[in-house]
Amino acid sequence: MLLEDLGYLAIPEKLRTNPGTENLETGRVVAEHKERYIVLSTNGEFEAEITGNMRFTARSREDFPAVGDWVGLMTYDAGFAIIHKILPRYSLIKRQAVDQSGEIQIIAANIDVAFIIQAVDRDFNINRLERYLTICHSAKVNPVIILSKTDLIDARQLNEITEGIRPRIENVPVIAVSNETKNGYSDLNKMIEKGKTYCMLGSSGVGKSTLLNNLAGSERMKTGNISQSTNKGKHVTSHRQLFILEGGGLLIDNPGMREVGIADTSNGLEITFDKIFDLSKNCRFADCRHINETGCAVLEALKNGELDSNTYHNFLKMEREKTHFASTVAEKRKREKEFGKILKDYYKKDIKQKRH
Numbered sequence: 001m002l003l004e005d006l007g008y009l010a011i012p013e014k015l016r017t018n019p020g021t022e023n024l025e026t027g028r029v030v031a032e033h034k035e036r037y038i039v040l041s042t043n044g045e046f047e048a049e050i051t052g053n054m055r056f057t058a059r060s061r062e063d064f065p066a067v068g069d070w071v072g073l074m075t076y077d078a079g080f081a082i083i084h085k086i087l088p089r090y091s092l093i094k095r096q097a098v099d100q101s102g103e104i105q106i107i108a109a110n111i112d113v114a115f116i117i118q119a120v121d122r123d124f125n126i127n128r129l130e131r132y133l134t135i136c137h138s139a140k141v142n143p144v145i146i147l148s149k150t151d152l153i154d155a156r157q158l159n160e161i162t163e164g165i166r167p168r169i170e171n172v173p174v175i176a177v178s179n180e181t182k183n184g185y186s187d188l189n190k191m192i193e194k195g196k197t198y199c200m201l202g203s204s205g206v207g208k209s210t211l212l213n214n215l216a217g218s219e220r221m222k223t224g225n226i227s228q229s230t231n232k233g234k235h236v237t238s239h240r241q242l243f244i245l246e247g248g249g250l251l252i253d254n255p256g257m258r259e260v261g262i263a264d265t266s267n268g269l270e271i272t273f274d275k276i277f278d279l280s281k282n283c284r285f286a287d288c289r290h291i292n293e294t295g296c297a298v299l300e301a302l303k304n305g306e307l308d309s310n311t312y313h314n315f316l317k318m319e320r321e322k323t324h325f326a327s328t329v330a331e332k333r334k335r336e337k338e339f340g341k342i343l344k345d346y347y348k349k350d351i352k353q354k355r356h
């Protein structure tokens with residue numbers, strides 16, 4: 001296995017030199033399970049853990065390795081390795097946890113293209129597409145929309161769906177596929193390049209694992225029906241894993257996501273809703289919220305039909321969520337800081353007491 005087979009050449013040149021890793025081997029995290037990692041390197045496959053130092057200095061989930069990460073490691077006999085360093089990431093897909101704790105969940109690192117998969121039957125929902133697009137844009141990952149299960153509808157219905165997407169989502173490729181008939185597979189295969197990393201995003205049951213197995217040419221991931229008995233919608237894929245496809249593309253499957261919160265820290269919303277952001281430059285007030293302000297160019301465009309009303313409402317909803325997330329994070333930081341201070345005072349006292 002060469003590093004370029006794992007996608008090494010997709011790393012931007014300036015990130016490839018990593019001071020402090022000269023004596024370490026380079027590898028890529030292909031799977032993760034409760035702080036244990038499977039790493040591939042030129043010397044094979046290793047089960048790895050991070051150093052104690054990495055664990056104790058970690059300030060957030062982002063300081064731990066994720067699937068797709070390039071790492072500096074020391075390897076030992078019997079396929080065991082210690083990860084000493086995470087190399088700088090060129091992209092990182094994350095989402096906000098459902099419980100609103102302000103925790104973020106890392107989906108995958110160093111992804112070139114994300115396939116946003118939505119089934120054309122009951123799962124189909126443009127608001128949700130915009131949500132995933134925002135996650136991709138803030139992660140600096142190029143999105144491609146894949147409409148799956150097209151065998152369940154006829155050509156006219158499919159046409160209606162793609163026509164419905166067009167006015168709301170521009171400049172994002174849309175590919176319609178069926179895992180049953182393999183319709184659309186050749187278009188999809190054309191998009192997958194050797195040495196580039198792809199990741200699948202989408203709800204449970206839309207056919208992500210089936211697609212991966214078909215593209216890989218063998219059953220790598222378990223697939224299944226959404227369980228009706230446990231109304232939670234149990235998913236079969238319980239872990240995240242990176243697979244090397246026959247054509248040399250690298251593909252990451254993901255457990256289904258029931259809800260994807262927006263943890264947008266960069267300009268994901270700006271890119272997804274670029275039309276609204278362009279319009280807002282003409283609002284009378286610089287801090288216009290586009291809700292009821294006079295001289296609002298966004299409301300004006302909404303009134304004259306230039307702006308789609310569903311797009312507008314979805315934008316407002318996600319904007320609110322982003323604001324809420326930002327304040328949750330700020331509060332959490334504050335609490336942690338206060339707790340840190342209590343600990344510090346406690347230790348100070350403790351040391352004093354020991355001296356006496």
Ligand SMILES: Nc1nc2c(ncn2[C@@H]2O[C@H](COP(=O)(O)OP(=O)(O)O)[C@@H](O)[C@H]2O)c(=O)[nH]1
Pocket residue numbers: 148149150151152177178179180203204205206207208209210211222223224225226235236237256
């Ligand atoms: N009719 C139809 N069923 C599909 C298609 N793709 C997947 N399925 C079925 O949908 C269910 C969920 O598929 P799975 O790949 O496990 O979805 P995942 O949760 O997104 O990984 C399985 O029963 C599949 O057989 C498709 O293109 N057409």
Ligand SMILES: [Mg+2]
Pocket residue numbers: 208209210221222223236237253254255256
């Ligand atoms: Mg799956």
Ligand SMILES: [Zn+2]
Pocket residue numbers: 280283284288289290291293295296297298299
């Ligand atoms: Zn406005």
